[in-house]
Each structure stands twice: as C-alpha cells, then as structure tokens.
Amino acid sequence: MSGHVKNMCPQLTISQAARTLLSLLLVAAIDSVSAGVVCRKQPCGSSLQRSLKLTKLIHKESVDLLKTYKLSQGDMSELFCQMSINNVPDPNISGLDPSERMLSIYSHCKAFLPHLKRVTEQQTDLQPPSSSLLSKLSTAHNRTNGLANQINCIYQTLFPNLPIPPEPVDGPTSVPPSQNVFQQKVYGCVVLKRFKEFLSRVTRELRTLKSQVCTRRTPFADTNALF
C-alpha cells in the first residue's frame, strides 16, 4: 500500500463509514511504511520465528548454491573462494545491543543483494541456459530481499522510537567494475562463501534476539506495538 487511492468509479458515492475506514487504513499504512515496505504488526515471537525459519531455509540453500557454483567453475575452485576481494560484504554481524545487531543484519542483507545480482548476470554469460545455478542464484536473491524486509518490519515494531533503517545506496563502488572471466569466477565464489557464512551467523543471532527481546515477562513487542 502506498497511501495513494485511485478513484476508479467517479460517480460512486462513498459512504461516511467507508470514508472513516479508509482514513484509518491510510493512517495505518503510512505509519508502517518504510521505503515501500508495509509491515503488518505481528506478535514479536512469531515474527522472529518466521524470520528465523526463512534464514535457515536460505542458509540451507546457500550451502547447495555454493556447491553448485564450484562445480560449474571447474577444478581448483576452492582456492578461488579464499582470495580477498574488496567491497564484498563481510559475514560478521556488528553492534552491541539488539537494535544495532538487527540493523546490522538488515544492512548486510541489503548489501549482499547487488553482489548476488552481479554474480547472476556474470554466470548467465558463462553457463549453459539450462544450468540450475542460475535459478538457485535468483532464488537466493529473492529470498534475501524478503528476509531484509521482514527484519526491517521487526525492527520497526520492536524499536519504534529509533530511526528507520536507511536504504543502502547502490553506488558504483558497491560491485566491482568489469572483470575478466577468471576474476568473475573468483568474485562469485567469494560472494557466495561469505553469503553462506553470514546466514549462519544470522541464524544464531535471531535465536539470541528472540530470547532477548521476546520474553513473556517483558513483552517488549506489546509495549511498543502501535496496535
């Protein structure tokens, strides 16, 4: 929802009750929108649980993704993955308190997206069209985007008084410039290896966050929820 209503039937009279309902819905939508993401208020525990399940799924798939990637590049790929490359997000989650760590998860998810996209573009040229690698990369990108949105919503629900996470800027420095094929192979392996390690850390982190911020005695989410 974007808060913008189109009047599809100009001759239709909207009743007062309908107008009131519409106004309430608009307020709710505007209040929960952040950079195009609409958050439905959910109990803390179930939101984090859902995100945890999604993270576990993406992590599991990332193991297979990395394996498929290496098989597609030919022998000696293991060494490629250990080379150092600038600008590829590191897998570590930073921050001292839950809000900072959640923000770190969100920004890391967003930071990996352009790299996953770049790897997909490069491998599209290198692999046969029937390669399963391409669909797995696309799935990883979509699911990570979904996870980022979920984390964003949870963050806003748990910490409504803190600034909304900013959208990372997709600048020219976020992904490397054009590379030769060997560099592309190395780059892709480094990205996917770090991506896999990051997801492993997110899994552990979400478990910890769930126990820290979603307890029965201190319903953190309830006291901070708008509804």
Place this chain on the structure above:
Amino acid sequence: MLSLLCLMLFVPRVFSSSTLAGIFPQDPALRMGSSLTATCTVSPERGLHANTMYWTMNGKRLPSSTYDLLSPNCLSVTLHHLNGSQQQSGDNLVCHSGDGHVLAGSCLYVGMPPEKPVNLTCWSRNTKDLSCKWTPGGRGETFIKTKYTLKYKLRWYGRERECEDYSTGQRYTCYIPRDLALFTPYEIWVEASNQLGTATSDVITLDILDVVTTDPPDNVHVSRVGELEDQLTVHWGSPPALKDFLFQAKYQIRYRLEDSTEWKVVDDVGNQTSCRLAGLRAGTVYFVQVRCNPVGIYGSRKAGIWSDWSHPSAASTPHSERLQSGSCEPKPGEQNSTLRRELKQFFGWVRKHAYGCSGMSIKLYDQWRVWLQKSHKTRNQVDSIRR
C-alpha cells in the same frame, strides 16, 4: 618475443592494487588441437621470483618441462594439442606462487567452430504453434558456448523472424507459440555461432498444415468381451481439437503383456474409436495404448504426425476354466482356480440376495486386481514408456 611481451605487460595499469600479477592472454578462444603459450607476470613489489612459481590447469599441476623462465618476473607455459574445454565457463589456467597462493588466472575456451546444424525438423500442435529441433553439426562446438538461433520467414514475402523461446526443457529446440500463417510455406533454418566461427543449416520449407500433430486420445478404456478368454475391447475418445479444425483422425493401438516389453501394434484401426483385440492369452493382464494421427487437415490429403501414446490402460482376459480343471498344479503367476470359482459363486449369490450389489462380479474383482498391480508395479514401466 615473449620477453618483450612480459616487459610490455609490466606497466602499472595492468596490475590492480589487489592482484599484482597478470596472465596473457586473458580468456582466449582456441581451436582443439592447437597450442598455446601463456605468460604470468608478477609485479616486483610482490618480491616473488618467477622460478618459484608454477602453473595448474583445471586443478592439475602442469609439468615444469612446459615452463620457460622469461625473466625474473615472468614465467611462461606452453600447452600443445589442447583438448576441448572441460566446462562451458572455461578451463582454469592458473599461475601460483611457490606456496600455492593464486597469483592470477585465465580461462581458456577450447572448442571448434560450429558446423552446420543438421536434422532440422518441426511440428505443430493442432496448427496453433510450431516446435523445431535440430542437432549440432559437430562435436567440437559443444565444448564451448555456442549460440543457436532458429530463424523463419514466409517463403515469398515477409521479414525474417527469430524464434525466442529456447527454454522448453530440451536442448536444441525452439518454440514459436503463435501468429503462424497456414496454407503458406515457411522457410526455416538455424544459425550457429561461437567465438571461433559461424555456420548455417540448410533451409527447410514447410507448410504448417503438413506437420501437424495432436493430443493423444483420452479416456482410453479396456474391458473384457463377455466371458471370451482371448479378447478385450478398447474404447477411446477422439482428441478435442478434432472438432476445432476439421481433420479426420486415424488411430493406432499397441498392447503388450504385463510382464513383457514387446509391444504388438494394430495398424488398421482407421478412424473408429473402438477396437477389439483378439488372439490374446487367457487370464492375462494386458497394457494398451492408443495414439492419433490427424489426417486431411482443412482438406489436405496428407497425413500428419502421430501423437504421443496415451497413458497405458490395463485389463485382464478371463481365466480359462477348461485349463484349470485339467491341470494338476497351479502355474506360477496364475490365480488360484478354487478361489476364483468360489468368488464367482459368491458374487452370484450377492447379486441375488444383497440389495444394491448388482454390479458385483468376477469382472470387478479382476479390475481391482489390475488396479492393484498397476499401482504397485507399473509406475516404473509407465515412466520407461514415456521416456
């Protein structure tokens, strides 16, 4: 010459701040059987001497006898009689420092220029679309990424168009979903290209109506002919498309014993939608399939292309009573004759005395038995048929 090459490569712009080494040539495309000399040049800043470096190709260390030390910073390797690339993303030719670290890499694309694609054939499903398949003309082109473009145009007018959908799941096929003219010949061909060359197939000319296939018949039902031990009757429905675009269908049936892989084909079925199979073995389960050929589409006299076979249907012929009474020992795989006699008597009694059980019969029992066998045993057989 190679020393000069190493010196030419030794310019700051070649080396990024992260990799202070480079290989020449980068990502070359080469013919199978040819030779290649590649050079690895390191920046002096790395403090490495080239005589400590080594080469690998696809993870396999190359013998030092193929190396040539061109300068303290430059080591070359010469490869002869190159084989086709192991993967389409290219063979990994990598230069290492003595401790195994990767200094630089180059991906080799070794293959052959394409030969002209062959065996181009096309078919239309119910005149609505066109699918085409072909075979690469040579093997060498399969080692590197080779692009195939199916092109078509109306024979006497119209512009050249390209097929866009290559994602039908099978390689070397393309699918044109719509906007095809009828009663007008098309010219169709395939162009192949890769980094080493191009090739074009022969042009085939066809009218869509000459290459039409249709869906297999549905509702294929096989049943007994009374108590006749050696016969089964097969009924099926005509393809729905028959009504849409006016053709006469002719059919073909094939059948086999449950435990056999050999099919018998009945060719002279004509345009009937039923057929009686005779000369069968008593007390035996048979699998039956039917397929359809659209003949005379929109008045054409030509036959079309046979459809796929329908899903198998099964039924059993009645057991021979005479054989049972004469045999001393039951043959392996046959029903227990005493059981069947008693079942028949029981079903006869049920029909008379139990309200609403008029459909009870040994035939129903046989159908149940067929269904049971199908569900337990025939799954793999169906898959192998479909393959």
